[in-house]
Amino acid sequence: MNKNIKIFVVSDVHGHCTLLKDALNRAGFEKDNEDHLLVCLGDYFDRGSENAEVLKFFERLEHKVLLRGNHEDLLLKLLQTGKILPHHYINGTMQTLSEFFGKYSVDPVDDTIDFSGKTRVLDRVCDFIGETANYFETKNYVFVHGWVPAGTASASDRANASDEAWEKARWTKWTEKYDDAPPLTDKTLVCGHVPTLYARRFAVIDNVGSGADIFYGNGLIAVDAGTFDTKQVNVLVLEDTLI
Numbered sequence: 001m002n003k004n005i006k007i008f009v010v011s012d013v014h015g016h017c018t019l020l021k022d023a024l025n026r027a028g029f030e031k032d033n034e035d036h037l038l039v040c041l042g043d044y045f046d047r048g049s050e051n052a053e054v055l056k057f058f059e060r061l062e063h064k065v066l067l068r069g070n071h072e073d074l075l076l077k078l079l080q081t082g083k084i085l086p087h088h089y090i091n092g093t094m095q096t097l098s099e100f101f102g103k104y105s106v107d108p109v110d111d112t113i114d115f116s117g118k119t120r121v122l123d124r125v126c127d128f129i130g131e132t133a134n135y136f137e138t139k140n141y142v143f144v145h146g147w148v149p150a151g152t153a154s155a156s157d158r159a160n161a162s163d164e165a166w167e168k169a170r171w172t173k174w175t176e177k178y179d180d181a182p183p184l185t186d187k188t189l190v191c192g193h194v195p196t197l198y199a200r201r202f203a204v205i206d207n208v209g210s211g212a213d214i215f216y217g218n219g220l221i222a223v224d225a226g227t228f229d230t231k232q233v234n235v236l237v238l239e240d241t242l243i
Contacts, residue, residue: 002139002241009143009236011041011192012069012224015048015096016233017057023233031061037242039136041192042069042145042170046092047228051099059128068132069145069193070171076129079122092228100125134166139241142184145170146193147177153185174222175199182219189219190236195226 008029013020030036038061045051058066074093078084088094100121136143137155149165152158174191175198183189199215199222212230215222225234 002243004239004241005035005037007037007039007138007141007238007240009039009041009190009223009238010233011145012043012195012227013040013048013054013233014043014071014092014228015045015051015054015099016227016231017048017050017053019227019231019233020054021057023235027235027237029235031063034063037063037065039065039143040067041143041190041223042067042132043071043192044069045075045096046071047095048092049095049099051096055100055125055128059124065136065143066132067136067143067145068129068134068170072129072132073167073170076126079126134161134163134170137187137243139243140187141190141238141240142187143190146191147172147174148183148189174220175201178217178220180218184219188221190221190223192222192224194222195224195229196222196234197226 008024008027010020010023024038029038031038040058044054044058044066048054058064071091071093074088074091075096078088078093078097084094088097134144135148135158137158142148142158147169148158149161149169152161152165170193173194175194177183196212196215199217212225212232212234214234214236221236223234223236225232227233
């Protein structure tokens with residue numbers, strides 16, 4: 001059955017749980033309201049200092065849709081391979097590892113973080129990332145982390161796109177793809193990944209606002225506030241129909 005609800009959209013919180021909660025409270029999000037849905041566009045961890053709190057917040061939330069960001073790809077690949085590369089330091093992944101597991105282990109025997117009965121932090125983190133989706137659609141919107149795969153103009157195309165294509169898409173910068181024309185023919189694309197500060201180049205159309213505000217383009221809404229620098233979390237509030 002189709003149902004009209006209020007959708008609260010956040011993105012790229014990067015380990016800033018207090019800022020996230022404060023922003024959602026100001027936006028009127030009610031976690032126990034079944035007509036309120038929280039959609040996060042990915043990049044939950046890295047760069048901030050409240051990564052464990054972010055994880056607990058989202059895993060305990062009932063009415064949610066969690067998309068995967070490129071930082072989840074980084075963290076999951078590191079946990080699966082055990083290979084630490086220079087970009088893990090640059091992107092803040094090592095900060096997250098240290099917070100979850102301590103300095104010397106990714107499987108602590110004495111788990112001091114409450115992960116709802118899970119005995120291994122490693123399992124909880126991998127399960128969380130594994131449950132994230134590539135994208136989400138409502139009647140009038142398509143929600144992604146970075147962009148949509150090439151050749152996915154229709155809903156059926158997006159549904160049939162491979163995980164590899166979606167992984168490439170979430171690393172794609174919307175500022176390099178958006179050209180003032182609607183990216184989709186039938187719906188508005190909502191994305192994160194690149195801070196809206198970089199939307200200033202599109203100031204000739206639409207409302208750019210201050211550096212970190214939500215960017216409303218032509219068939220495109222960009223949400224990422226660059227939280228790790230600005231200490232601001234944007235909350236986009238929409239009303240739409242679930243399909």
